Amino acid sequence: MDLLAIEHQTVFGLPPVEFVELAAELDCPYIAIGLTGGAFNPHGYEPYSLLDDTSLRRRMVAAMRDTGVTISLGEGFLARPGREIRDEARSLDVMAELGVARINTTSMDSDLNRSFDEFRILAEMAAERGMETTVEFAPSMSVPDLDTALAAVRHVAHPDFRLLIDTMHLARAGHTARELAAVDPTLIGYVQLSDHTIEQRGAVYRDDTTDRMVPGEGELPLLEMLAVMPSDVVIGLEVPMRSRAEAGESTTSRAGRCVRAARELLAQTWPSI
Template identity: 30%
Template sequence: MTRLALHQLSLRDVKPVDLPAVARAVGVDTVSVFVTPPSPDLDIFPRVTREDVAAFRTACSDSGVGVHNVEVFSIGPETKVVDFSAALDLGAEIGATRLTALVQDSDRGRASDGLGALADAAAARGIAVSIEFMKFSECRSIGAGEGLLLDIGHDNLSLLVDPLHLFRTGGTVADLVATDPGLIGAAQICDGPMEAPKSPFGEAVEDRGIPGEGAFPLADFLAALPPNTPIDMEVPMKRLAKAGVGPVERAQRLVDASRALVEPG
């Protein structure tokens, strides 16, 4: 059975310490949370801080919920991986099994060195690293991500494939099928129109479609993933929050729609 995780981005109005209880209420046993911002000037997502660790761990224990993924570890021109030590330690303390890395350095050699160092540091803490390609980064396609992984050749590095970023970067399901399945470590699920909206960043962080609401070929996307790929439900639903739909109901709609695709029949 494919494991589904409830991503914090889906419920930005819910405090991280309250996310495990919501997950349990809708029958999900893992969550993904932020532990470090994508950049100092983009600290806009709810995240688990050092002061929250004890309460968050208690919430997870009380709900019987684990942590799948922690975000966001950006490798930029000035990045020193040692500066991620506190966030990596925090991720390990809350039991994360994976983290998401972004490439924000156009110097391929330097980015590769940074990713390799991050993979080493994460491996020492029992955490796998997946690179997420997107148009808002310097790794802008699934092919670019695959090439980077092949160049680095680190066994603790893989790709995270998000259908939004696959299609918004001009990729197709055929591109996913053509990618070495051994390089794919994790995936996400969401929906949307095939034509990008006027604000791609707004779509990415505020309003995506619940699976089945849009035009993404999600059944084909899921069929192209390696078996048992863990999948994050990353679907910000600001429109529903503004309409007064509560967090548990929003999460339940998301879970029901995702399971109908991921576990048909």
């Protein structure tokens, strides 16, 4: 059973229809999207907005219908100070129109109580549209670690609000596979796989998050992590490789290397699947 997805950040602004076609070319059944291409665009792709361009949405839906690729995760739903998550209703409508299975959230608001309340509102809004919600933690965010993310899940107390585990963030937050194994596996709704060094290399954390390594080429104990993950969740390849893109390596080449490496790791972890 192939549960691999190619994540939005990995393709650095590749337009949606081409993104669907790339996933199909690499035999990946899923992609994760944002409604726009993002700030970093080393290949000079044409900017787009799935929120505003109804024709683009129709063409993307047609491409997904033709290839069988679907959207496993929708990104871009942050709790922020001075902003209300209820204002994301139209973005959620578009995600639902595109058949997105779940959306992801985290927080840049230092007020955790408010963030948790916003997560609850978002989870309810997403569920009304037939979508699940995951919460992601990262040392650079207001949800910095696994314990805080679990506290958010308990606070929201919604069956469709679960954890997103990013392997880089898990390791950089100081967590081990043993700690992850202690988490109820039904609380894990999505996994993002990448590799990196254990210690931060860039001047700021963001530098490292946008310049990751092909799974298996870094220092993270990925086999140990994968061994304690549920085997029935989508594993998204969130492997933006800024240096390689700036050096001229194509999106297809970078994504292809990640897909092949991930399949090798998964074959070692779950050989019967």
